[in-house]
Amino acid sequence: MSTQIFMASTLYGAATLAAALDAGCFAAADRRILLVSNNAATPETTPSLDAMPGFERLRGRFDDVVSWNEAVFPFHPAGWAPRVDDVPMWERYLRLAWGLGDDDVSLAVESIQVQPALGVAQIFPDAPLTVYADGLMSYGPTRNKLDPLVGTRVERLLHLDLVPGLTPLLLTEFSVPPELVPTPAFAAVLAELAGTGDGLPDVEEPALLLGQYLSALGILSAEEEEDLHVRMLTGAVGLGHTRVVFKPHPTAPARFTRTLEEEAERLGVALTVVDTPVLAEVLYQRMRPALVVGCFSTALLTASELYGLPVARVGTGTLLERLTPYENSNRVPVTIVDALLPGPDDAEAVAERRRGLDARALGALVRAVGHAMQPKILPELRPDAEEYLRRELDAHTWRYFKKRRLTSLGLPGGIPARLAFLPRNSAARKVVRRARAMRRSVKR
DSSP states (O other): OEEEEEEESSHHHHHHHHHHHHTTOSOOOSEEEEEEOOOSSSGGGSOOGGGSTTHHHHHTTOSEEEEHHHHHTTSOTTTOOOOGGGHHHHHHHHHHHTTOTTOEEEEEESOTTSTTHHHHHHHSTTOOEEEEEOSGGGGSOOSSOOOHHHHTTEEEEEEEOSSTTOOOOTTGGGTOOEEEEOHHHHHHHHHHHTTOOTTOOOOSSOEEEEOOOGGGGTSSOHHHHHHHHHHHHHHHHHTTOOEEEEEOOTTSOHHHHHHHHHHHHHHTOEEEEOOSOOOHHHHHHHHOOSEEEESSOHHHHHHHHTTOOOEEEOSHHHHHHHOSSTTOTTHHHHHHHHHHSOOTTOHHHHHTTOOSSOHHHHHHHHHHHHHHHOTTTOGGGHHHHHHHHHHHOSTTGGGGOOHHHHHHHTOTTTSOGGGTTGGGOHHHHHHHHHHHHHHHHHHO
16 A cells, blocks of 8 residues: 655645646555644644635545644644654554554655654655645755755655746755646646635735735844835835735734734725735735735745736845845745846836846856855855856845855855965964954953
């Protein structure tokens, strides 16, 4: 008997898996299980994806639905990992709990480099792995150095064609081949979800604002995120829109909505807030927005690529400054959106749905940023990064890099060329370490 286990934490991820199954991306199996994980900070107060409007339209692709939260209770899925010595016990427990017996198990997981996907992969050490990516992070490097016992089991990376012509960097250190989930199959799944969500407002062709709740990630403060939403609103109003719909992140506090409502009243704009937790793509099909405004949400790319909607990005410049450390995994998504999509101050580019960079130029930028983020994971990209920085580093592209980072890596733009040998010179590094040690001892 063969059993395929598909792990998902979002409805968007489950839709991606459904599209991959419909398109024949997975071989036939005797049983297919959807393993649902609710990774919200407080799962007890946040609906799991199998309780969200539209899930029943996807349910038929799977024989069973089981909960990872229940399996590891009382631990939080994102904070718990199996101890090495306990792995055999956990495998026996899960095989019993999920009725797997001696089945040959294969896994399809997202975000393999972190919990809970990493823990599931470790518990089933003989299972071949498919990693699927439903967002822009697949275009960036692997977030952490992955255990070869896990990385070498990954057979492929399934991803959506959100940026045509751009190749993902994720898991390339293990020579994992990328494989596209066909766009027509994904669009067909989203069409199935179009009629879901009771109580959605009936607004035709509004400007749609997408909230992301970045303060929960520590990227912005709550006040800065409120200001970001206000900037989205004023940007839409500046483009001539008087009907605006705001789709907040499902876990965002109500105060974000109140601040926006006050600003809308001041500007004389009709603002509608969507309280139903549906995908942005459902709103695209129901409302056919005249404009979609967001920060660096993946939904901006689906709006542009799948539905041909005008889009504008707000706040990416601030995020490029604020993301820390430099290897923060959100950096490549922010870079892609910033480099590709126009801001609301460029009305002509928004109206014409004009792209900032072509696929070749964007690929060169992403490889340079990817190497600067993870030089030890992707050392083979150093020549590409050096060439890009020598040729393309200017007043505009500096926003994607940090001088301190380039200096520490000995890359062009960091320090004068005649001193470029220093970061890689063992004697120089030894002198610096001694100087730092002496300075610390003097302070004590």
